[in-house]
Amino acid sequence: MPAYHSSLNEEPDVRQVGNLSILPIKTKIRGPAPLADPNAADIIDETLDLFRANSLFRNFEIKGPADRLLIILILFVSDCLAKLGTQRAAPSQLEASKTLNTLAVDNFPIPGDANFALNAHYAPPQSRVDGEYLRQYLTQVRQELAARLVERLYADGTGKPSKWWMAFQKRRFMNRSLGT
Structure with a gap:
């Protein structure tokens, strides 16, 4: 069975x-990203929808x-799920939001940098x-993705992250990590 690709x-x-x-x-976070139609799915929605299915694959053919x-x-x-999973106790929604927002804005390698994990493909x-x-675009997208991920993790209202998402904290898509 092949991996799921972006419809974009x-x-x-x-x-x-x-x-x-x-x-x-679709975002309220300042940055250079063009604004999408609020009624249509964007790349962040697609990422969250495809994450669990695609994280089971070791290979991914890039089609665009x-x-x-x-x-x-x-x-x-x-990396976000791994970061939340390393905490001793399950973080509250506010703590998770702060942790992931910090992770999103931390300095990270981009394609072309010596320490970028996937330079062969980019x-x-x-x-x-x-x-x-x-770098600015990816920072903005990472911040928006972290915010929407926290919404999905805590959607059930129990105050604890969803076990159905946290089960993927040790899974590595393509056996890789961004190393953040």
């Missing part, structure tokens, strides 16, 4: 930095630039300006 691979008129799509997102962004975001979700940005734009 064929989006027309999408800016690319390196070979990574800069897709619109949106898949490259999807890979980075799935690996970030994996083209580096063409210029320094593009590289800075990509």
Whole structure:
């Protein structure tokens, strides 16, 4: 059975930095990301919907630039769950939100950096300006993803993270980690 790919691979008129799509997102967080239609699913919704199914796969055939962004975001979700799982007691929703927001804005490697885990699959940005734009975009997307992940983790109202999500904290998509 093949892995699930992004439905946004064929989006027309999408800016690319390196070979990574800069897709619109629904957000209130400031940053360079284009704003998406509030009624349509964006890459963050797609990431959260596909995370658990795709994290079971060791191989992933990249079919377009949106898949490259999807890979980075799935690996970030994996790192988020691992970060929450290392805490001694299950964090409250507020603690989890703070922890994941800090993780989202921490310095992280982008494609082209020497310590980026997947450089073989990604083209580096063409210029320094593009590289800075990509870093700002990924920071904004990571912040929005962390916020929406916390909403899903604590959706049942018990004050504890969902065991159906936390079961994936040790799973590694493609046996990789972003190393954050």
